Amino acid sequence: xxxxxxxxxxxxxxxxxxxxxxxxxxxxxxxxxxxxxxxxxxxxxxxxxxxxxxxxxxxxxxxxxxxxxxxxxxxxxxxxxxxxxxxxxxxxxxxxxxxxxxxxxxxxxxxxxxxxxxxxxxxxxxxxxxxxxxxxxxxxxxxxxxxxxxxxxxxxxxxxxxxxxxxxxxxxxxxxxxxxxxxxxxxxxxxxx
Numbered sequence: 001x002x003x004x005x006x007x008x009x010x011x012x013x014x015x016x017x018x019x020x021x022x023x024x025x026x027x028x029x030x031x032x033x034x035x036x037x038x039x040x041x042x043x044x045x046x047x048x049x050x051x052x053x054x055x056x057x058x059x060x061x062x063x064x065x066x067x068x069x070x071x072x073x074x075x076x077x078x079x080x081x082x083x084x085x086x087x088x089x090x091x092x093x094x095x096x097x098x099x100x101x102x103x104x105x106x107x108x109x110x111x112x113x114x115x116x117x118x119x120x121x122x123x124x125x126x127x128x129x130x131x132x133x134x135x136x137x138x139x140x141x142x143x144x145x146x147x148x149x150x151x152x153x154x155x156x157x158x159x160x161x162x163x164x165x166x167x168x169x170x171x172x173x174x175x176x177x178x179x180x181x182x183x184x185x186x187x188x189x190x191x192x193x
Contacts, residue, residue, distance in 0.1 A: 006097075007049055010038045011064040016055065023055055057087040069097040075174040094139040095131055098122075100170070100178040110166075110182060117161050117168045121178060124159050128172075146174050 009017060014037040017023055024031065030043040049068060056064050064084040069077050079097035083090045100121060102114055130142040145156045159170040162185070169181040 005043060005049065006032075006069050007041045007043075007052070008038050008067045009041065009052060009064060010066075011062050013059065013062045016059055016062060023051075027051065053084060053087055053089060056084045060086040074099040074101070074177045077176040096125075096129065096141065096176045098125060098176050098178055100180060102180045103182055105182065110184075113166065113168070114180075117170070117180070120161050121159060121170045121180075124170075125172065125178075128157065141175055143175065145172060 011017060015021060017039050019034055024039065027041060027043075030041045032040040032042050034040075049066070052064055052066060056062065062085075066082045066084060067079050068082065069079040077097040077099055079095055080091050081093040081095075083092055098121075100118060105111070132140050132142055134140050146154050148154050156171060156173050159172070161168040161170075165185055167183045167185055171179045171181075173179065
C-alpha cells in the first residue's frame with residue numbers, strides 16, 4: 001500500500017520554483033497550487049522532496065523552507081518543517097497536520113459556511129492542543145485524545161457551532177483527525193407547485 005507525501009515549499013529566490021520555472025514544469029503533474037510564493041505539491045513517497053534537495057545543491061545560496069506530511073494518515077498526521085540549504089536538510093519543527101474532513105453536501109449555504117467553521121475549529125485546536133518542546137523528549141504532543149484509561153474509557157472533544165438554522169460539529173480524534181458533521185435545523189420549506 002502506497003502513500004502520498006504532501007509538501008509546501010518556499011525559498012529565498014521564488015523564481016526557482018515559480019509557475020514558469022523548469023523545476024515547476026517538471027513537477028507540474030504534482031502541483032496542487034501556488035499562493036503567496038509557496039508551492040504545494042502532492043506526490044508518492046519522497047521523490048519530490050529528494051528533487052528539492054537536489055535543487056538546493058544546484059542553488060547553494062538559496063534557502064528552501066518545506067513543510068511535509070503524509071497525506072493519507074488521517075489519525076496521526078504530523079507535519080515536519082525543514083530548512084534545506086546546499087543539499088542539507090535540517091528539521092526545525094514538528095506539529096499536527098490536521099485533517100479536517102467535511103461531509104460533501106451540494107448546498108450553497110452550507111458551502112458558504114464551511115470556511116468560517118474551519119477558522120473556528122482552528123482557534124479551538126490552537127487553544128486546546130498543547131505542543132511543547134522538551135529538552136529530553138523533543139517535541140511533545142500533550143493531547144488527551146483517545147488515551148485509554150485503566151478502566152477502558154477514552155475521551156475526545158467535540159466543538160459545536162450553531163444558530164437557529166444550522167448546526168456544525170467537529171470531533172477531534174487522535175493527533176490530527178477532525179470529523180465534521182452538519183445538520184440543517186429548520187429544513188427549507190418546499191415551494192408549492
